[in-house]
Amino acid sequence: MGGMDWLIWLGAGALLVVAELFSLDLILLMLACGAFAGAITGVFVDSVVLEAIVALVVAIGMLGVVRPSLVARLHHGPELILGTRKLLGCRAIAPGTISAHQPCQLKIDGELWTAQPYDEHLVIEPGTTVEVLEIRGATAYVHPVPELEL
Incomplete structure (x- = not known):
């Protein structure tokens, strides 16, 4: 060439x-x-x-x-989480008493959900910060978040 x-x-x-x-x-x-x-x-x-x-x-x-x-x-990038899985770990403040016998409406990530305690023997008082542990149907099962002591 x-x-x-x-x-x-x-x-x-x-x-x-x-x-x-x-x-x-x-x-x-x-x-x-x-x-x-x-x-x-x-x-x-x-x-x-x-x-x-x-x-x-x-x-x-x-x-x-x-x-x-x-x-x-x-x-490789961030995993896209869709549906109710995206609510797991979200936190909200209980507007009323939440118990297994007395579910409460809770606003989670801008949506209203029926909330019950994850532990059926637990009673969550109003004003308590809760975390979503599980979603079954249209019910969010929550657990109180422990307050940090300084």
Whole structure:
């Protein structure tokens, strides 16, 4: 190719980067890294075979080593909690007495819920801060939060 073959590798790498913008798989980006490695090799060496070997080794290395960790990092995020599970651990203040025989309406996360004590023998006094431990149907089972002593 007469010493200018690095330009072909550079062009191939640029096209792969542009194509990656449409696929978002990170596969074409890893192949682009191999092409760029071939371009860098082409600047210093006048052997197309050596350039292709370097490009292939770098691309395979990127696909096998770098891509899995990048994909794991990109796909790992906060867990989305939906439904009643999102209410577990929420706290509210009891507006009235809560007992197994006397449920109370409690505002949890902006919604009204029927609340009963998680321990059926417990009586929760008005003004007590409670925490949701379980949701069964439309009933929130709560337990008082211990006051911190300073």
